[in-house]
Amino acid sequence: KAKQAGKNRAQPYAPHMQADALARVHLEADLRMAVEQRAFELHYQPIVDCASGALVGAEALIRWKHPERGMISPLEFIPVAEECGLIVPIGEWVLREVVRQRRDWLARGHPPLRLTLNVSGVQFREAGLPELVRTLLAEFGTARSSLVFEITESVLMGGSENVEARMCDIKEQGICFALDDFGTGFSSLSYLKRFPVDIVKIDRSFVRDCPDDRNDATLVEAIINMAHSLGLRVTAEGVESAEQREFLRALGCDYLQGYLIGKPLAADAFEALMAPLRSAAAAPHCTESC
Ligand code: C2E
Ligand code: MG
Ligand code: MG
Ligand code: MG
Secondary structure, eight states, X not given: OHHHHOTTSOOSSOHHHHHHHHHHHHHHHHHHHHHHHTOEEEEEEEEEETTTOOEEEEEEEEEEEETTTEEEOHHHHHHHHHHHSTHHHHHHHHHHHHHHHHXXXXXXXXXXXXXXXXXXXXXXXXXXXXXXXXHHHHHTTOOSSOEEEEEEHHHHTTOOHHHHHHHHHHXXXXXXXXXXXXXXXXXXXXXXXXXXXXXXXXXXXXXXTTTTSHHHHHHHHHHHHHHHHTTOEEEEOOOOSHHHHHHHHHTTOXXXXXXXXXXXXXXXXXXXXXGGGTTOSOOHHHHSOO
């Protein structure tokens, strides 16, 4: 590993590769420090009911507040964190933060929205995950249901009874599973049938050119119909236009997420968005389980 080579030693790489390797070493060191200092923040992107437009939940998305570089995208540091194992403490922080935030919002009279968070495959396979979930739910005394773990198809791939048993263990604690970025992996319909998944999230890349691109439109329609026939709900990701929203609505898509609905917001800004719903009797879509 580049890290073990030390940064002052000559490396047998082309100059650009050396620069890349060095940048990577720095990123990893900075990330290690960020974990110690909890230099992360969660932003919340609204998810609405497709038919009514009602706010039903939010996806928690991590941000890294780097001292010199400002906010760093998870697209840049999550893969690094997965490779060097830092994803485990980071993922634990995310889970704790979401559970804590949810308790605080409920305590302040906000409706029980469904909060979803991304669980890396590395984190999912950690032996202690079900126990961590149990501990956090006990610590923050939150009611069952309305927490969703987003995993990707790669987690299910090659996964055997272990994966299924683990999902069931976590589900028993009232947590639902969503299959993120659906369609980009080695999508297999058999996964949807075999594993206890509740929600399918159609990847943004398929929604982007809908409804104009006939292939994408056909694919999106097929995913929605297939998911529904298996008893699953569907969230469309990356909804940016009213045309896309109408198209998805006509197909009976369940939930929408995307810049048209709202960008990810800092916790206090998201709370302001929820304020009109405060103590409003119900928010019927939110209390149902996945
Ligand atoms: P994702 O889980 O598929 O999250 C959706 C991403 O699409 C987010 O990017 C969101 O800001 C972006 N997005 C949402 N709506 C739109 C839209 O209408 N147009 C466009 N162009 N983009 C949209 P973000 O926040 O940069 O996160 C990127 C990825 O990083 C996530 O993809 C997820 O895979 C990963 N990630 C984020 N937070 C966490 C985390 O806490 N833990 C783990 N393990 N991964 C995370
Ligand atoms: Mg996600
Ligand atoms: Mg996604
Ligand atoms: Mg995605």
